[in-house]
Amino acid sequence: MAKQITRRSFLRSGAAAGAALALAAKPVFAAKHLKPVRVGVVGVGARGTFHVKTLLTIPGVEIRAIGDIIEEHAAQSQDLVEKATGKRPKAYTQGERDFENLCKRDDLDAVLTATPWEWHTPVMLAAMRAGKYGATEVPAAITMDECWELVKTSEQTGMPCMMLENVCYFQNALTILRMVREGAFGDLVHCEAGYQHDVRFTKINDKGELLWRGQHSLVKNGNQYPTHPIGPVAQWMNINRGDRFTYLVSMSTKGGGIRNFAAQKLGPDHPLAKQDYAQGDINTTLIKTANGLTVTLYHDTNTPRPYDLIFRVQGTKGIYMGTLDKLFIEGVSPEHEQWEPFAPYMEKYAHPLWKDLAKEAAANGGHGGGDYITDYEFVKAVRNRTQTPQDVYDAATWSVIVPLSIESVTKGSAPVEFPDYTAGKWKTNPPLPVYGA
Numbered sequence: 001m002a003k004q005i006t007r008r009s010f011l012r013s014g015a016a017a018g019a020a021l022a023l024a025a026k027p028v029f030a031a032k033h034l035k036p037v038r039v040g041v042v043g044v045g046a047r048g049t050f051h052v053k054t055l056l057t058i059p060g061v062e063i064r065a066i067g068d069i070i071e072e073h074a075a076q077s078q079d080l081v082e083k084a085t086g087k088r089p090k091a092y093t094q095g096e097r098d099f100e101n102l103c104k105r106d107d108l109d110a111v112l113t114a115t116p117w118e119w120h121t122p123v124m125l126a127a128m129r130a131g132k133y134g135a136t137e138v139p140a141a142i143t144m145d146e147c148w149e150l151v152k153t154s155e156q157t158g159m160p161c162m163m164l165e166n167v168c169y170f171q172n173a174l175t176i177l178r179m180v181r182e183g184a185f186g187d188l189v190h191c192e193a194g195y196q197h198d199v200r201f202t203k204i205n206d207k208g209e210l211l212w213r214g215q216h217s218l219v220k221n222g223n224q225y226p227t228h229p230i231g232p233v234a235q236w237m238n239i240n241r242g243d244r245f246t247y248l249v250s251m252s253t254k255g256g257g258i259r260n261f262a263a264q265k266l267g268p269d270h271p272l273a274k275q276d277y278a279q280g281d282i283n284t285t286l287i288k289t290a291n292g293l294t295v296t297l298y299h300d301t302n303t304p305r306p307y308d309l310i311f312r313v314q315g316t317k318g319i320y321m322g323t324l325d326k327l328f329i330e331g332v333s334p335e336h337e338q339w340e341p342f343a344p345y346m347e348k349y350a351h352p353l354w355k356d357l358a359k360e361a362a363a364n365g366g367h368g369g370g371d372y373i374t375d376y377e378f379v380k381a382v383r384n385r386t387q388t389p390q391d392v393y394d395a396a397t398w399s400v401i402v403p404l405s406i407e408s409v410t411k412g413s414a415p416v417e418f419p420d421y422t423a424g425k426w427k428t429n430p431p432l433p434v435y436g437a
């Protein structure tokens, strides 16, 4: 069983930041010098298989167990591991709670889950209770109770739980983090971001089945996938580390996108083309912070459109606009009030993680390499028995936007308060440092 290394005091103390900083100067070692990090992966559909492939490229990782309710999915990942390492991991395929047996193995350091959303928290709770580091796909939780359970269980067991918010490791997101830390935009006042991605195909498949994401759209209306856009914003704004989200208001448009998609794919007489779906096509949520900053957050996945996370970052000295890939900084940008290209700033403010890992990330990770750095950072924390760079308080704060936005929409866009998972420690927690591999 993994050593229980953290308590609330460690989880939210400068020790975590210090540990991360201490790692900053460390080079990337070859696998033979590294202590192995033994991982079990639960949920190996599209995303989980991707994690298996990525983990296999990270030096020192050993995948010892694979869990899935579908035997063929597990077998496919077992094959991948066996082909890469010569060792076949054990499969756990005996029903929806067989992950509990996987978590109880005494030869694992960590458990990663990429199941559908409703299983993330149950898997993480089982992992932490068994003394394992937890890593979960996004969102970490989809109800208020689950968010609290994650925080309390991490505090009680002393085990970290990292939500693998990969957008935080995108190259532009980390460049902006460094620019914000170095004051390039002055004091931040506002950010705008959105999960704007046509993912209708993940809700209804070619066979005319309503998939698990579609089931959520059937019964709930709010921002059901907030963490990709809010993760980087929260890091830029020092949320839980000097500031905190206090309340939100949320509003959704009428729905229709999924029904139209079903009609297009399956014909107008198909039951899914006649179905009412609770989810509005575009949800807009406004968030206020204790220090007076605001965020506009979009959830826009049911109509045809190009992918765009927006990422408007605005401060007292200037503004970055991700959609344009341009910025303007007063007194620095050459033309008065004219956008200039972001590319030179990507070099000038290159984040040390990207300087250290660009080659490996480009060769081995999706989303422009951000996925590799995400898994690498988790593995590094497990190996060094340190806090994870995104902690359980981040996981809960970013994920709770799901139930809070649903509540606000249900109540006619009424303001809804964020819980303070840090119990006041956000006032003294140091900002996330800018550190390397």
Ligand SMILES: NC(=O)c1ccc[n+]([C@@H]2O[C@H](COP(=O)([O-])OP(=O)(O)OC[C@H]3O[C@@H](n4cnc5c(N)ncnc54)[C@H](O)[C@@H]3O)[C@@H](O)[C@H]2O)c1
Pocket (backbone or CB within 6 Å): 042, 043, 044, 045, 046, 047, 048, 067, 068, 069, 070, 073, 095, 096, 097, 099, 114, 115, 116, 117, 119, 137, 138, 139, 164, 166
């Ligand atoms: N971070 C990203 O960029 C990113 C990208 C895609 C998906 N995701 C997230 O990854 C997760 C999985 O998405 P997906 O597209 O791979 O879904 P998927 O449906 O392709 O895969 C889910 C897998 O989990 C298995 N499963 C279901 N219930 C289980 C249980 N109780 N125990 C064990 N296995 C179980 C299914 O059989 C399936 O193999 C979701 O949370 C999604 O939001 C994140």
